[in-house]
Amino acid sequence: MTGQAVRIGGELWCEVAEWLYREAELLDGGRERDWLAMVSRDVVYQVPVRQTVERARGSGFLEETFHLDERYGSLESRVKRNETEFAWAEDPPSRVRHFVTNIRVARLTDGDVEVRSNLLLYRTRGDNTVPQLLAGERHDVLTRVNGALLLRRRVVRLDVTAIGTHNLAMIF
């Protein structure tokens, strides 16, 4: 993290944790339209492609190649699509649960808030008993607009190189 780290349990940390739990509740409840209200108009939301590489070459995340590379307009388009009667991919919807842990918070010099969290996405559909699991680390930047925090940047660094879910319709 590049910002000034804040204490776990401190006021800002608690505000961010509440924000993240609120976000997870909306996403787990299928309330994507409400989730959009937590997103800044200049958001950059990315899931980079990862490759398996030797240890000396680092983590294998690519800078310019993505599974998802969204802006506010494309996120809004996704939400709108899911509100149609023909978005078969998620109708009937998967059941998704976001487990958010290891929350770390830092203040950036411009007033924005840098947040890292571990995410475990547990997803079932139909009568599946074996869940789809996706684990990763989220690198977020939250910005304050009229007192409320909004998501300005999210990079989801997934652990896998080949993604084993039938689609990426969910929001990380």
Place this chain on the structure above:
Amino acid sequence: MTAPLPSSERADRLLAEMRDDLARGALPAAIFGDEEIYRLELERIFARAWVYLGHESEIAARGDYVVRRIGEDPFILVRGEDGVVRAFFDACRHRGVQVCRADSGNTSHFRCPYHGWTYSTTGQLVGAPLWRSAFGNMDKASNGLATPAKLASYRGLVFATLDPNAPPLTDYLGGMAWYVDLLFGLNENGLEVIGPPQRFVIDANWKSPAENFAGDDYHLGTLHRSVWAVGAFPVPFKTNMMGYHIQASPGHSLSFSIAPDENDPGPKFFGFPEDLARTFGTKLISPEQLEVARRSRVMVGTIFPNLSILALPLTEDGAHHPPTAIVTLRTWQPRGVGHIEIWNWFLAWRHATPAQKERTYRAGLGTFSMGGSFEMDDTEPWITVSRTGRSTFARVANFKLNYQMGLPGVGVAKRVPDWKGPGICYWPRFEEGVQRNFYRFYLDFMQANGTYPRTRFDG
């Protein structure tokens, strides 16, 4: 092939019946789920057909490599220190251990982690620890990395075959090459990949997406109905059904959504921006090919067995960005009878501006990838085709699927008598001959009995 082909009486009986079924537009559902059929496909199709490995732009520099699969087997595709592109079976000649442990990179050599046998980027065994004591006098030349029987490249697309009796790649592609040129040859700068591929594993059979991309346009009106609601695709469903279905040569099929005349106000050249389209010409292709491309809104096709090409105008955000051409290449790599690894590459013209490259990439990602508005719906039906295919009912009731659209008397599609390109052409796209062509060639391989299937239509 030296080894005897495995056989299974039940599977071979199913295939024999399928030959008759296909002529009347039926297909046994069991081919999408039968374990024995799948095992035979690996031996009889993936070990014999020309299989796509990658694009030359992925390994532009000497020492660049990527790891790809033929069937389920790993091969290293590498540009050697001599500049030549080769493929090697990713297994050490000593004990069979994987020698390439990264997905891609640049290297001067491949070293086995077990005993240290080391190979050059041209596949030669160059040494091992304490060589003189361990292997002194042993012949290095005959212990290089093993290669596919043949490797060849067409317009930057690199294919390999494990069958030494396979015809040359250009013969195998046959008439399909004319249509590959029609896109890849529009400008002499060529197309290049935008970064390494996305990879997804879904619970479906590899043939479902392969036949879909052979020209299943009819599914857009139902499965992809949502894309019109968000303005992702500019051509209405019914209008988009106007166009050609082409059996380019045995196994390889494709489909074009075509404007009725050149003054049609809709997208031209798959929706490429006008200043790019102005660079398209006849240096590499004929006026007839250029004319088809000019009138094309969509081109989608499958090169048998598992490479598909798609070009069409799309946007990930219809409210803010007009549709622009995206080009995607994908392989449907089998990982068991009920699993596919989807490898997805986006391509852009080398001479496109950075802004054009970013736009086509973002439009592609937002539509034809696993998080995209088009493709996320596609996996849904393919998963349950596979479930139907492995059902007991499919076997005991001999459950057949309907592939009749466009057969004589079924629907409006008619053969185009004066078609300028190679192959068999139908208009409009209410037609499943493109899929039947895929499965006829499939059967030609599955029942080949050692001979190589004919790569030209009879007569």
